[in-house]
Amino acid sequence: MVKFGIEFVPREPYWKITYYVIQAEKGGFTNLWVTDHFNNRNVYVTLTAAALYTTKITFGPGVTNPYMVNPVFTAQAVATLNELAPSRVVLGIGAGDKTTLDCVGVEWKTPIVAVQESVDVFRRMTNGENVVYDGEVFKIAGAKFLFKPRGKIPVYIGAQGPKMLALAGKIGDGVLINACHPKDVEYAVNCVKEGVKEANKRFDEVDVAAYTSFSVHEDLKKSTKAAVPVVAYIVAGSPGQLLERHGIDLKKAEEIRDALKANDWGRAFGAVAPEMIEVFSVCGTPDTCVERIAQLLKSGISQFVVGSPIGPNVREAINLVSEKIIPHFQT
Amino acid sequence: MDYGKLVEAVAIQKRSVLSDKLVDLILASKNDDKMPSQLANTMLNHWQKDVLNTQTGLTVLLEAAVLLEPEKTLAALTELQLTNIAEQLKEALVKT
Numbered sequence: 001m002v003k004f005g006i007e008f009v010p011r012e013p014y015w016k017i018t019y020y021v022i023q024a025e026k027g028g029f030t031n032l033w034v035t036d037h038f039n040n041r042n043v044y045v046t047l048t049a050a051a052l053y054t055t056k057i058t059f060g061p062g063v064t065n066p067y068m069v070n071p072v073f074t075a076q077a078v079a080t081l082n083e084l085a086p087s088r089v090v091l092g093i094g095a096g097d098k099t100t101l102d103c104v105g106v107e108w109k110t111p112i113v114a115v116q117e118s119v120d121v122f123r124r125m126t127n128g129e130n131v132v133y134d135g136e137v138f139k140i141a142g143a144k145f146l147f148k149p150r151g152k153i154p155v156y157i158g159a160q161g162p163k164m165l166a167l168a169g170k171i172g173d174g175v176l177i178n179a180c181h182p183k184d185v186e187y188a189v190n191c192v193k194e195g196v197k198e199a200n201k202r203f204d205e206v207d208v209a210a211y212t213s214f215s216v217h218e219d220l221k222k223s224t225k226a227a228v229p230v231v232a233y234i235v236a237g238s239p240g241q242l243l244e245r246h247g248i249d250l251k252k253a254e255e256i257r258d259a260l261k262a263n264d265w266g267r268a269f270g271a272v273a274p275e276m277i278e279v280f281s282v283c284g285t286p287d288t289c290v291e292r293i294a295q296l297l298k299s300g301i302s303q304f305v306v307g308s309p310i311g312p313n314v315r316e317a318i319n320l321v322s323e324k325i326i327p328h329f330q331t
Numbered sequence: 332m333d334y335g336k337l338v339e340a341v342a343i344q345k346r347s348v349l350s351d352k353l354v355d356l357i358l359a360s361k362n363d364d365k366m367p368s369q370l371a372n373t374m375l376n377h378w379q380k381d382v383l384n385t386q387t388g389l390t391v392l393l394e395a396a397v398l399l400e401p402e403k404t405l406a407a408l409t410e411l412q413l414t415n416i417a418e419q420l421k422e423a424l425v426k427t
Contacts, residue, residue, distance in 0.1 A: 013363045015371035019354075022378050053379050315358055 002329050005031030005305035010041035014049040021050040025057040027322025033062025044077045051085040058088050063158035065096030066118035067106045072143050075125035079149040094158025112163050126153050162191045169195025174207035181279045185210050186299040209303035210296050215283035216311045216320050226312040227283040228272045234280040236260050246279045286324035332423045337416050338389045350384035352407045353392040360399040
């Protein structure tokens with residue numbers, strides 16, 4: 001049976017997010033992902049609050065990256081969370097995004113190696129080892145916790161490109177696929193399968209999640225309107241190859257990129273075309289969303305993540321997913 | 332202000348709908364900085380236990396709603412025909 005995850009961006013105060021998390025847990029969501037960006041509130045503080053007010057939901061950063069945060073610190077934070085909520089904690093890690101890293105002057109280099117090494121360091125640290133590491137990206141002279149970590153913590157790798165997807169299949173316990181369109185998800189799942197095969201694992205040993213930008217409302221127009229800003233940013237950050245594959249006008253994408261750079265939101269959001277919304281989001285009425293999710297499930301994903309914006313009204317949207325979407329996939 | 336006393340006057344059949352309205356108002360508010368963390372934690376505790384529509388739950392919600400959105404809270408109470416409570420609240424707000 002497919003699992004339903006939900007993503008929150010800690011731009012809002014902890015108490016609002018925690019309110020929604022409690023609501024999501026009551027409504028049947030099984031996984032919580034909180035984004036990790038320097039310009040929002042801290043992911044681990046947000047997750048701690050969520051952990052204290054829930055009892056079942058599995059949670060983790062969705063996703064952190066090895067450039068802004070050294071994997072030794074990530075291991076410490078996640079291992080501590082695992083004491084607070086044993087067996088409910090996972091790590092979500094990816095390569096981060098260049099635009100955000102550029103803001104803080106952190107160089108984005110060799111993402112595949114950086115993620116691979118950080119997963120290795122994370123696992124060894126949370127296994128209680130004294131880690132001496134001579135990697136290409138990480139050099140660790142000798143690091144060991146002065147406390148005993150509580151058991152194995154599943155690692156999910158956030159991925160979009162073919163190499164990262166294959167790596168995720170090979171070394172991850174789960175994969176967070178950043179895609180919404182069935183063609184993209186199917187392509188991604190095939191890449192994951194290559195990595196799984198290389199590691200001599202079974203595909204069902206890996207929890208494969210479609211991490212989507214999602215918006216639901218009973219009124220189609222309202223759901224679409226809420227998705228537009230998120231889609232604008234996705235289009236602006238997408239490689240030309242991906243846009244061309246979906247027949248998206250590169251000039252329009254360029255226009256959005258320029259408008260966002262100039263903080264001209266009206267022009268940027270106004271340039272978002274219906275085909276962009278179709279490709280880069282799962283949005284619509286509950287019935288439309290059920291249809292879209294059912295299409296994605298055919299590719300073999302085991303988790304569907306309801307990501308930002310969730311809906312024009314988050315509280316209402318969580319209720320809609322809980323009452324009209326999740327039950328559809330529980331029979 | 333004794334929010335508990337104000338809530339006592341809310342008829343039982345109106346408690347759920349009032350609770351719902353106040354939660355919407357609190358979550359939609361942009362005045363996040365006016366929410367004391369202790370009050371927020373108490374609200375979350377009540378929500379976790381599913382008792383936001385009880386006497387104590389509504390007391391917490393009303394206090395939070397008044398701190399974050401006093402005018403909208405008065406409007407919500409009036410809309411639910413809880414005019415007496417709205418008037419008492421208005422009077423108390425003018426005094427503070």
